[in-house]
Amino acid sequence: MVKDLKNFLILFFLLFLKDGNCAKNLIDIIIENTKPIMIRENRRLPLFIWGSIPLNLPEQQIREYLNQLIERNIVVFTKWYIPKEGIEVGIKESIKIDKIKKDLNYPIAIDATSVVHRFFDGSEETGHIDEKGKIFFDMSFSSNVKIGCPFKIEKKYDVIKERLEKFLKAYKQEGIEIKYWAIDWEIDGPIEWNSAWENSKKCVICRKNIKNIENFDQFQNVIRKKRADLQREVFVNTVKKYFPDCLIGNYAVNPHDGYRYWWDYFEKEVEGATYQRKHNALFRKWFDEFRYSGYTIAMPVIYTWFRFFNDYNFEEKEYRWFYPLLKEGTSVGKNTPKNIPIISFVHWQTVEKPKQLPSDFTPLSREKYKELLWHLLFRRFDTFCLWSPLNEIAEEIKVLYEVYVESFKYNDFILKGEPIFWDVPEEPDSVISGLKLKNKLLIIRSDFSEKKEIIITKVDNKKIEIPIISGPLILELK
Numbered sequence: 001m002v003k004d005l006k007n008f009l010i011l012f013f014l015l016f017l018k019d020g021n022c023a024k025n026l027i028d029i030i031i032e033n034t035k036p037i038m039i040r041e042n043r044r045l046p047l048f049i050w051g052s053i054p055l056n057l058p059e060q061q062i063r064e065y066l067n068q069l070i071e072r073n074i075v076v077f078t079k080w081y082i083p084k085e086g087i088e089v090g091i092k093e094s095i096k097i098d099k100i101k102k103d104l105n106y107p108i109a110i111d112a113t114s115v116v117h118r119f120f121d122g123s124e125e126t127g128h129i130d131e132k133g134k135i136f137f138d139m140s141f142s143s144n145v146k147i148g149c150p151f152k153i154e155k156k157y158d159v160i161k162e163r164l165e166k167f168l169k170a171y172k173q174e175g176i177e178i179k180y181w182a183i184d185w186e187i188d189g190p191i192e193w194n195s196a197w198e199n200s201k202k203c204v205i206c207r208k209n210i211k212n213i214e215n216f217d218q219f220q221n222v223i224r225k226k227r228a229d230l231q232r233e234v235f236v237n238t239v240k241k242y243f244p245d246c247l248i249g250n251y252a253v254n255p256h257d258g259y260r261y262w263w264d265y266f267e268k269e270v271e272g273a274t275y276q277r278k279h280n281a282l283f284r285k286w287f288d289e290f291r292y293s294g295y296t297i298a299m300p301v302i303y304t305w306f307r308f309f310n311d312y313n314f315e316e317k318e319y320r321w322f323y324p325l326l327k328e329g330t331s332v333g334k335n336t337p338k339n340i341p342i343i344s345f346v347h348w349q350t351v352e353k354p355k356q357l358p359s360d361f362t363p364l365s366r367e368k369y370k371e372l373l374w375h376l377l378f379r380r381f382d383t384f385c386l387w388s389p390l391n392e393i394a395e396e397i398k399v400l401y402e403v404y405v406e407s408f409k410y411n412d413f414i415l416k417g418e419p420i421f422w423d424v425p426e427e428p429d430s431v432i433s434g435l436k437l438k439n440k441l442l443i444i445r446s447d448f449s450e451k452k453e454i455i456i457t458k459v460d461n462k463k464i465e466i467p468i469i470s471g472p473l474i475l476e477l478k
Protein backbone atom coordinates (compact mmCIF):
# COMPACT_ATOMS: atom_id res chain seq x y z
CA MET A 1 0.00 0.00 0.00
CA VAL A 2 2.71 2.40 1.01
CA LYS A 3 4.70 1.42 -2.03
CA ASP A 4 1.63 1.89 -4.23
CA LEU A 5 1.02 5.28 -2.75
CA LYS A 6 4.63 6.20 -3.44
CA ASN A 7 4.33 5.08 -7.05
CA PHE A 8 1.10 6.94 -7.37
CA LEU A 9 2.71 10.12 -6.10
CA ILE A 10 5.65 9.73 -8.49
CA LEU A 11 3.27 9.20 -11.39
CA PHE A 12 1.20 12.17 -10.30
CA PHE A 13 4.29 14.36 -10.14
CA LEU A 14 5.50 13.19 -13.55
CA LEU A 15 2.12 13.92 -15.09
CA PHE A 16 2.28 17.40 -13.64
CA LEU A 17 5.73 17.88 -15.09
CA LYS A 18 4.58 16.68 -18.48
CA ASP A 19 1.74 19.16 -18.57
CA GLY A 20 4.01 21.98 -17.50
CA ASN A 21 1.69 22.42 -14.57
CA CYS A 22 4.20 22.14 -11.75
CA ALA A 23 5.23 25.71 -12.40
CA LYS A 24 2.88 28.34 -13.69
CA ASN A 25 2.45 28.17 -17.42
CA LEU A 26 2.26 31.11 -19.79
CA ILE A 27 -1.54 31.27 -19.66
CA ASP A 28 -1.64 31.34 -15.85
CA ILE A 29 0.79 34.26 -15.84
CA ILE A 30 -1.17 36.16 -18.47
CA ILE A 31 -4.47 35.68 -16.67
CA GLU A 32 -2.99 36.63 -13.30
CA ASN A 33 -1.54 39.85 -14.65
CA THR A 34 -4.53 41.12 -16.60
CA LYS A 35 -8.19 41.79 -15.83
CA PRO A 36 -11.35 41.16 -17.84
CA ILE A 37 -12.27 44.22 -19.87
CA MET A 38 -15.71 45.63 -19.55
CA ILE A 39 -15.94 47.26 -22.97
CA ARG A 40 -16.92 44.47 -25.33
CA GLU A 41 -15.56 45.70 -28.54
CA ASN A 42 -15.10 43.71 -31.69
CA ARG A 43 -14.03 46.37 -34.10
CA ARG A 44 -10.42 46.44 -32.93
CA LEU A 45 -8.02 43.57 -33.37
CA PRO A 46 -7.27 41.51 -30.27
CA LEU A 47 -3.99 41.59 -28.39
CA PHE A 48 -1.82 38.65 -29.39
CA ILE A 49 0.60 36.63 -27.30
CA TRP A 50 3.21 34.60 -29.13
CA GLY A 51 2.53 31.45 -27.16
CA SER A 52 -0.06 28.76 -26.68
CA ILE A 53 -2.10 26.75 -24.20
CA PRO A 54 -0.11 23.66 -23.15
CA LEU A 55 -1.24 20.49 -24.88
CA ASN A 56 -2.56 17.52 -22.94
CA LEU A 57 -4.62 19.54 -20.49
CA PRO A 58 -8.09 18.29 -19.62
CA GLU A 59 -10.77 19.84 -21.82
CA GLN A 60 -12.36 21.61 -18.88
CA GLN A 61 -9.11 23.39 -18.09
CA ILE A 62 -8.68 24.46 -21.72
CA ARG A 63 -12.22 25.87 -21.74
CA GLU A 64 -11.58 27.78 -18.55
CA TYR A 65 -8.42 29.31 -19.94
CA LEU A 66 -10.14 30.26 -23.18
CA ASN A 67 -13.08 31.88 -21.42
CA GLN A 68 -10.69 33.97 -19.38
CA LEU A 69 -8.75 34.98 -22.46
CA ILE A 70 -11.99 35.89 -24.28
CA GLU A 71 -12.90 38.25 -21.42
CA ARG A 72 -9.53 39.92 -21.91
CA ASN A 73 -9.57 40.13 -25.72
CA ILE A 74 -6.27 38.23 -25.76
CA VAL A 75 -5.51 35.71 -28.47
CA VAL A 76 -2.91 32.97 -28.14
CA PHE A 77 -1.81 30.75 -30.97
CA THR A 78 -2.20 27.06 -31.63
CA LYS A 79 1.20 25.65 -32.37
CA TRP A 80 1.43 23.30 -35.32
CA TYR A 81 4.24 20.83 -34.95
CA ILE A 82 5.33 17.38 -36.02
CA PRO A 83 5.92 15.11 -33.02
CA LYS A 84 8.15 12.04 -33.05
CA GLU A 85 5.04 9.93 -33.50
CA GLY A 86 4.35 11.58 -36.86
CA ILE A 87 2.45 14.44 -38.45
CA GLU A 88 -0.96 12.79 -38.02
CA VAL A 89 -0.56 12.92 -34.24
CA GLY A 90 0.44 16.59 -34.42
CA ILE A 91 -2.64 17.36 -36.53
CA LYS A 92 -4.88 15.51 -34.10
CA GLU A 93 -3.54 17.47 -31.15
CA SER A 94 -3.97 20.87 -32.74
CA ILE A 95 -7.43 20.00 -34.03
CA LYS A 96 -8.42 18.89 -30.54
CA ILE A 97 -7.65 22.30 -29.08
CA ASP A 98 -9.03 24.25 -32.05
CA LYS A 99 -12.34 22.42 -31.94
CA ILE A 100 -12.77 23.80 -28.44
CA LYS A 101 -11.73 27.26 -29.62
CA LYS A 102 -14.26 27.06 -32.44
CA ASP A 103 -16.95 25.96 -30.03
CA LEU A 104 -16.27 29.00 -27.84
CA ASN A 105 -16.07 31.31 -30.84
CA TYR A 106 -12.45 32.10 -29.99
CA PRO A 107 -10.41 33.27 -33.00
CA ILE A 108 -8.22 30.53 -34.43
CA ALA A 109 -4.64 31.74 -34.76
CA ILE A 110 -1.95 29.36 -35.93
CA ASP A 111 1.78 29.48 -35.24
CA ALA A 112 3.11 27.21 -37.98
CA THR A 113 6.80 27.97 -37.36
CA SER A 114 7.95 24.49 -36.60
CA VAL A 115 6.16 22.95 -39.58
CA VAL A 116 7.81 25.30 -42.10
CA HIS A 117 11.37 24.52 -40.95
CA ARG A 118 13.57 23.76 -42.72
CA PHE A 119 14.12 24.24 -46.42
CA PHE A 120 17.82 24.06 -45.63
CA ASP A 121 17.66 20.70 -43.94
CA GLY A 122 21.40 20.09 -44.23
CA SER A 123 21.04 17.60 -47.06
CA GLU A 124 23.81 17.54 -49.68
CA GLU A 125 21.37 18.44 -52.44
CA THR A 126 20.79 21.84 -50.82
CA GLY A 127 24.48 22.85 -50.62
CA HIS A 128 26.51 25.43 -52.53
CA ILE A 129 29.02 23.97 -55.01
CA ASP A 130 32.53 25.37 -55.51
CA GLU A 131 34.63 25.30 -58.68
CA LYS A 132 36.07 21.90 -57.81
CA GLY A 133 32.60 20.46 -57.42
CA LYS A 134 32.82 20.35 -53.64
CA ILE A 135 29.57 20.89 -51.72
CA PHE A 136 29.69 23.43 -48.91
CA PHE A 137 27.40 25.25 -46.46
CA ASP A 138 27.24 28.58 -44.69
CA MET A 139 27.42 28.13 -40.92
CA SER A 140 27.59 31.86 -40.09
CA PHE A 141 23.92 32.19 -39.09
CA SER A 142 23.66 29.40 -36.56
CA SER A 143 25.80 26.44 -35.60
CA ASN A 144 22.66 24.30 -35.98
CA VAL A 145 21.63 25.39 -39.44
CA LYS A 146 23.48 24.55 -42.63
CA ILE A 147 22.45 27.38 -44.91
CA GLY A 148 23.01 26.23 -48.47
CA CYS A 149 22.48 27.47 -52.00
CA PRO A 150 19.43 29.70 -52.59
CA PHE A 151 19.04 28.14 -56.02
CA LYS A 152 18.83 24.60 -54.77
CA ILE A 153 15.92 24.70 -52.41
CA GLU A 154 13.05 24.76 -54.86
CA LYS A 155 12.92 20.99 -54.55
CA LYS A 156 11.98 21.50 -50.93
CA TYR A 157 9.00 23.70 -51.71
CA ASP A 158 6.73 20.70 -52.24
CA VAL A 159 7.93 18.98 -49.07
CA ILE A 160 6.93 21.94 -46.90
CA LYS A 161 3.77 22.64 -48.89
CA GLU A 162 2.65 19.07 -48.43
CA ARG A 163 3.08 19.30 -44.65
CA LEU A 164 1.07 22.49 -44.55
CA GLU A 165 -1.65 21.08 -46.77
CA LYS A 166 -2.12 18.12 -44.43
CA PHE A 167 -2.90 20.49 -41.57
CA LEU A 168 -4.98 22.82 -43.72
CA LYS A 169 -7.06 20.02 -45.21
CA ALA A 170 -7.78 18.57 -41.79
CA TYR A 171 -8.97 21.99 -40.56
CA LYS A 172 -11.14 22.44 -43.62
CA GLN A 173 -12.67 19.00 -43.12
CA GLU A 174 -13.49 19.81 -39.51
CA GLY A 175 -15.01 23.13 -40.55
CA ILE A 176 -12.52 25.08 -38.44
CA GLU A 177 -11.89 28.48 -40.01
CA ILE A 178 -8.34 29.79 -39.53
CA LYS A 179 -8.41 33.52 -38.94
CA TYR A 180 -4.72 34.28 -38.35
CA TRP A 181 -1.75 32.30 -39.59
CA ALA A 182 1.72 33.44 -38.62
CA ILE A 183 5.27 32.17 -38.49
CA ASP A 184 8.60 33.15 -37.04
CA TRP A 185 10.58 32.01 -40.06
CA GLU A 186 14.04 33.48 -39.79
CA ILE A 187 17.20 31.37 -40.06
CA ASP A 188 16.29 29.44 -43.18
CA GLY A 189 15.95 30.13 -46.90
CA PRO A 190 17.90 32.75 -48.83
CA ILE A 191 19.43 35.49 -46.62
CA GLU A 192 22.01 38.08 -47.64
CA TRP A 193 23.77 38.89 -44.33
CA ASN A 194 26.72 37.38 -42.46
CA SER A 195 28.92 35.27 -44.78
CA ALA A 196 26.19 34.69 -47.38
CA TRP A 197 27.65 37.00 -50.01
CA GLU A 198 31.15 35.67 -49.57
CA ASN A 199 29.89 32.10 -49.94
CA SER A 200 27.67 32.83 -52.92
CA LYS A 201 30.64 34.37 -54.73
CA LYS A 202 32.45 31.04 -54.33
CA CYS A 203 29.50 28.99 -55.61
CA VAL A 204 29.23 28.19 -59.32
CA ILE A 205 25.43 28.01 -59.20
CA CYS A 206 25.06 31.34 -57.42
CA ARG A 207 27.50 33.00 -59.85
CA LYS A 208 25.48 31.73 -62.78
CA ASN A 209 22.19 32.97 -61.32
CA ILE A 210 23.17 36.37 -59.96
CA LYS A 211 24.17 39.04 -62.44
CA ASN A 212 26.72 41.48 -61.02
CA ILE A 213 27.25 39.34 -57.97
CA GLU A 214 30.17 41.62 -57.05
CA ASN A 215 27.66 44.36 -56.22
CA PHE A 216 26.03 43.79 -52.82
CA ASP A 217 22.85 45.75 -53.61
CA GLN A 218 22.19 43.57 -56.64
CA PHE A 219 23.03 40.43 -54.70
CA GLN A 220 20.59 41.56 -51.99
CA ASN A 221 17.83 42.23 -54.53
CA VAL A 222 18.10 38.76 -56.05
CA ILE A 223 18.34 36.97 -52.70
CA ARG A 224 15.45 38.82 -51.04
CA LYS A 225 13.26 38.51 -54.11
CA LYS A 226 13.90 34.77 -54.02
CA ARG A 227 13.06 34.74 -50.30
CA ALA A 228 9.82 36.64 -50.97
CA ASP A 229 8.84 34.34 -53.86
CA LEU A 230 9.39 31.30 -51.67
CA GLN A 231 7.14 32.71 -48.95
CA ARG A 232 4.41 33.62 -51.42
CA GLU A 233 4.45 30.31 -53.18
CA VAL A 234 4.88 27.95 -50.25
CA PHE A 235 3.19 29.78 -47.35
CA VAL A 236 0.80 32.47 -48.52
CA ASN A 237 -0.69 30.78 -51.59
CA THR A 238 -1.04 27.46 -49.80
CA VAL A 239 -2.88 28.92 -46.82
CA LYS A 240 -5.06 31.09 -49.08
CA LYS A 241 -6.05 28.08 -51.16
CA TYR A 242 -7.92 26.73 -48.13
CA PHE A 243 -8.67 29.94 -46.22
CA PRO A 244 -8.80 32.88 -48.63
CA ASP A 245 -9.72 35.40 -45.90
CA CYS A 246 -7.06 34.33 -43.44
CA LEU A 247 -4.64 37.04 -42.24
CA ILE A 248 -1.13 35.78 -42.95
CA GLY A 249 2.20 37.15 -41.73
CA ASN A 250 5.79 36.46 -40.81
CA TYR A 251 8.03 37.92 -38.12
CA ALA A 252 9.86 41.02 -39.38
CA VAL A 253 8.27 41.13 -42.82
CA ASN A 254 6.61 44.50 -43.27
CA PRO A 255 6.40 47.50 -45.59
CA HIS A 256 9.06 50.16 -44.92
CA ASP A 257 10.83 53.24 -46.24
CA GLY A 258 13.69 51.34 -47.87
CA TYR A 259 15.74 50.94 -44.69
CA ARG A 260 15.80 48.74 -41.61
CA TYR A 261 16.69 50.35 -38.28
CA TRP A 262 17.61 47.32 -36.16
CA TRP A 263 19.59 44.06 -36.32
CA ASP A 264 18.36 40.63 -35.38
CA TYR A 265 20.39 38.58 -32.91
CA PHE A 266 21.91 36.36 -35.60
CA GLU A 267 22.69 39.06 -38.15
CA LYS A 268 26.18 40.45 -38.71
CA GLU A 269 27.31 43.40 -40.78
CA VAL A 270 28.62 42.90 -44.28
CA GLU A 271 31.28 45.17 -45.68
CA GLY A 272 30.12 46.55 -48.99
CA ALA A 273 26.42 46.73 -48.16
CA THR A 274 24.60 50.07 -48.39
CA TYR A 275 24.11 51.76 -45.03
CA GLN A 276 23.13 55.09 -43.58
CA ARG A 277 25.10 55.84 -40.46
CA LYS A 278 23.85 57.52 -37.28
CA HIS A 279 26.42 57.58 -34.46
CA ASN A 280 27.60 53.93 -34.47
CA ALA A 281 24.32 52.59 -35.79
CA LEU A 282 24.02 51.31 -39.34
CA PHE A 283 20.64 51.55 -41.04
CA ARG A 284 20.57 48.93 -43.73
CA LYS A 285 19.10 49.35 -47.19
CA TRP A 286 16.24 46.84 -47.26
CA PHE A 287 14.39 45.09 -50.05
CA ASP A 288 10.59 45.24 -50.39
CA GLU A 289 10.14 41.65 -49.31
CA PHE A 290 6.61 42.33 -48.06
CA ARG A 291 5.22 43.33 -51.45
CA TYR A 292 6.43 40.22 -53.27
CA SER A 293 5.63 37.78 -50.48
CA GLY A 294 1.94 38.64 -50.55
CA TYR A 295 1.44 38.62 -46.77
CA THR A 296 -1.79 40.18 -45.58
CA ILE A 297 -0.53 41.45 -42.23
CA ALA A 298 2.59 43.46 -41.47
CA MET A 299 4.53 42.07 -38.49
CA PRO A 300 7.31 44.55 -37.63
CA VAL A 301 9.61 44.04 -34.66
CA ILE A 302 9.79 46.58 -31.85
CA TYR A 303 12.27 45.10 -29.38
CA THR A 304 14.76 46.87 -27.11
CA TRP A 305 17.85 45.16 -28.56
CA PHE A 306 20.80 45.71 -26.23
CA ARG A 307 22.90 46.79 -29.19
CA PHE A 308 20.98 50.11 -29.39
CA PHE A 309 22.52 51.28 -26.14
CA ASN A 310 26.05 51.29 -27.57
CA ASP A 311 24.99 52.24 -31.07
CA TYR A 312 23.94 55.74 -30.06
CA ASN A 313 25.70 58.42 -28.00
CA PHE A 314 22.65 60.47 -27.02
CA GLU A 315 23.30 61.80 -23.54
CA GLU A 316 19.63 61.36 -22.80
CA LYS A 317 20.06 57.61 -22.61
CA GLU A 318 16.42 56.61 -22.95
CA TYR A 319 16.45 58.19 -26.36
CA ARG A 320 18.95 55.50 -27.45
CA TRP A 321 16.02 53.07 -27.34
CA PHE A 322 13.21 55.37 -28.26
CA TYR A 323 14.84 56.85 -31.36
CA PRO A 324 15.52 53.66 -33.38
CA LEU A 325 12.22 52.07 -32.35
CA LEU A 326 10.19 55.13 -33.31
CA LYS A 327 12.22 55.35 -36.51
CA GLU A 328 11.33 51.73 -37.37
CA GLY A 329 7.70 52.22 -36.32
CA THR A 330 7.39 55.36 -38.42
CA SER A 331 8.92 53.67 -41.44
CA VAL A 332 6.39 50.83 -41.17
CA GLY A 333 3.35 52.96 -40.30
CA LYS A 334 3.91 55.48 -43.04
CA ASN A 335 4.41 52.89 -45.76
CA THR A 336 1.79 50.26 -44.93
CA PRO A 337 -1.39 50.44 -47.04
CA LYS A 338 -4.58 51.01 -45.09
CA ASN A 339 -6.02 47.59 -45.90
CA ILE A 340 -3.03 45.83 -44.28
CA PRO A 341 -3.26 45.49 -40.49
CA ILE A 342 -0.06 46.10 -38.56
CA ILE A 343 0.38 43.56 -35.79
CA SER A 344 3.72 44.41 -34.24
CA PHE A 345 5.90 42.05 -32.25
CA VAL A 346 6.85 43.92 -29.08
CA HIS A 347 9.12 43.43 -26.08
CA TRP A 348 10.02 46.02 -23.46
CA GLN A 349 12.79 44.63 -21.21
CA THR A 350 16.22 44.71 -22.83
CA VAL A 351 16.61 41.93 -25.39
CA GLU A 352 19.94 40.06 -25.71
CA LYS A 353 21.24 41.73 -22.57
CA PRO A 354 24.82 40.61 -21.73
CA LYS A 355 25.76 39.55 -18.19
CA GLN A 356 28.23 42.39 -17.94
CA LEU A 357 26.46 45.71 -18.43
CA PRO A 358 28.13 49.09 -19.04
CA SER A 359 28.36 51.10 -15.81
CA ASP A 360 26.09 53.81 -17.22
CA PHE A 361 23.50 51.35 -18.54
CA THR A 362 20.00 52.79 -18.53
CA PRO A 363 17.14 50.64 -19.80
CA LEU A 364 14.01 52.05 -21.39
CA SER A 365 11.71 53.05 -18.52
CA ARG A 366 8.22 51.68 -18.12
CA GLU A 367 6.75 55.13 -18.64
CA LYS A 368 8.63 55.79 -21.88
CA TYR A 369 7.84 52.31 -23.22
CA LYS A 370 4.15 52.99 -22.66
CA GLU A 371 4.49 56.28 -24.47
CA LEU A 372 6.25 54.50 -27.34
CA LEU A 373 3.28 52.14 -27.67
CA TRP A 374 0.95 55.15 -27.88
CA HIS A 375 3.11 56.75 -30.55
CA LEU A 376 2.94 53.53 -32.56
CA LEU A 377 -0.86 53.37 -32.23
CA PHE A 378 -0.99 56.97 -33.45
CA ARG A 379 1.28 56.10 -36.38
CA ARG A 380 -0.98 53.45 -37.89
CA PHE A 381 -0.19 50.36 -35.77
CA ASP A 382 -3.34 48.32 -35.14
CA THR A 383 -2.32 46.03 -32.32
CA PHE A 384 0.57 44.14 -30.79
CA CYS A 385 1.87 40.61 -30.47
CA LEU A 386 3.87 40.09 -27.32
CA TRP A 387 6.95 37.93 -27.58
CA SER A 388 8.66 37.20 -24.30
CA PRO A 389 10.72 34.64 -22.40
CA LEU A 390 8.56 33.15 -19.64
CA ASN A 391 10.48 34.83 -16.80
CA GLU A 392 9.75 38.31 -18.16
CA ILE A 393 6.19 37.80 -19.29
CA ALA A 394 4.42 39.02 -16.13
CA GLU A 395 5.92 42.50 -16.39
CA GLU A 396 5.61 42.55 -20.17
CA ILE A 397 1.92 41.74 -20.28
CA LYS A 398 1.08 44.15 -17.44
CA VAL A 399 2.52 47.19 -19.14
CA LEU A 400 1.34 46.28 -22.63
CA TYR A 401 -2.16 45.46 -21.43
CA GLU A 402 -2.47 48.81 -19.63
CA VAL A 403 -1.98 50.65 -22.91
CA TYR A 404 -4.10 48.22 -24.92
CA VAL A 405 -7.07 48.50 -22.55
CA GLU A 406 -6.79 52.27 -22.23
CA SER A 407 -6.64 52.59 -26.00
CA PHE A 408 -10.24 51.31 -26.20
CA LYS A 409 -11.35 54.74 -25.01
CA TYR A 410 -10.08 56.10 -28.31
CA ASN A 411 -11.42 53.46 -30.69
CA ASP A 412 -12.91 55.94 -33.13
CA PHE A 413 -9.63 57.79 -33.43
CA ILE A 414 -7.60 54.61 -33.81
CA LEU A 415 -9.98 53.09 -36.35
CA LYS A 416 -10.88 56.15 -38.37
CA GLY A 417 -8.38 58.89 -37.53
CA GLU A 418 -5.57 60.06 -39.78
CA PRO A 419 -2.01 60.23 -38.45
CA ILE A 420 -0.84 63.83 -38.52
CA PHE A 421 2.77 63.73 -37.26
CA TRP A 422 5.56 61.53 -38.56
CA ASP A 423 8.62 63.40 -37.27
CA VAL A 424 11.38 61.55 -35.43
CA PRO A 425 13.72 64.17 -33.94
CA GLU A 426 17.37 63.49 -34.77
CA GLU A 427 18.38 64.73 -31.31
CA PRO A 428 16.58 64.14 -28.00
CA ASP A 429 13.64 66.52 -28.01
CA SER A 430 9.87 66.47 -27.70
CA VAL A 431 8.20 63.79 -29.80
CA ILE A 432 4.60 64.26 -30.89
CA SER A 433 2.22 61.85 -32.55
CA GLY A 434 -1.47 62.36 -33.20
CA LEU A 435 -4.60 61.25 -34.94
CA LYS A 436 -7.09 63.62 -36.51
CA LEU A 437 -10.78 62.80 -36.66
CA LYS A 438 -13.00 65.55 -38.06
CA ASN A 439 -12.14 68.62 -35.97
CA LYS A 440 -10.61 66.68 -33.10
CA LEU A 441 -7.05 65.63 -32.45
CA LEU A 442 -5.79 62.86 -30.20
CA ILE A 443 -2.24 63.68 -29.15
CA ILE A 444 0.60 61.96 -27.34
CA ARG A 445 3.74 63.87 -26.39
CA SER A 446 7.05 62.54 -25.00
CA ASP A 447 9.86 64.75 -23.78
CA PHE A 448 13.55 63.91 -23.98
CA SER A 449 15.01 67.38 -23.51
CA GLU A 450 14.34 70.25 -21.16
CA LYS A 451 10.60 70.52 -21.26
CA LYS A 452 9.01 73.36 -23.13
CA GLU A 453 5.78 74.09 -21.29
CA ILE A 454 3.73 74.46 -24.44
CA ILE A 455 4.58 73.32 -27.94
CA ILE A 456 2.88 75.40 -30.59
CA THR A 457 2.37 73.84 -34.00
CA LYS A 458 -0.10 73.88 -36.87
CA VAL A 459 -2.57 71.33 -38.18
CA ASP A 460 -4.68 72.21 -41.25
CA ASN A 461 -3.30 75.72 -40.93
CA LYS A 462 -4.82 76.04 -37.51
CA LYS A 463 -2.66 76.76 -34.52
CA ILE A 464 -2.62 74.12 -31.78
CA GLU A 465 -0.99 74.23 -28.37
CA ILE A 466 0.27 70.99 -26.89
CA PRO A 467 0.94 71.09 -23.14
CA ILE A 468 3.10 68.67 -21.14
CA ILE A 469 0.99 65.54 -20.73
CA SER A 470 1.43 62.12 -19.23
CA GLY A 471 -0.87 60.22 -21.59
CA PRO A 472 -3.15 60.83 -24.58
CA LEU A 473 -4.97 64.15 -24.82
CA ILE A 474 -7.88 65.25 -27.01
CA LEU A 475 -7.66 68.74 -28.53
CA GLU A 476 -10.12 70.61 -30.67
CA LEU A 477 -9.18 72.26 -33.94
CA LYS A 478 -10.57 75.76 -33.91
Ligand SMILES: [Zn+2]
Binds near residue numbers: 128149151203206207
Ligand atom coordinates in the same frame (compact mmCIF):
# COMPACT_ATOMS: atom_id res chain seq x y z
ZN1 LIG B 1 25.13 28.72 -54.30
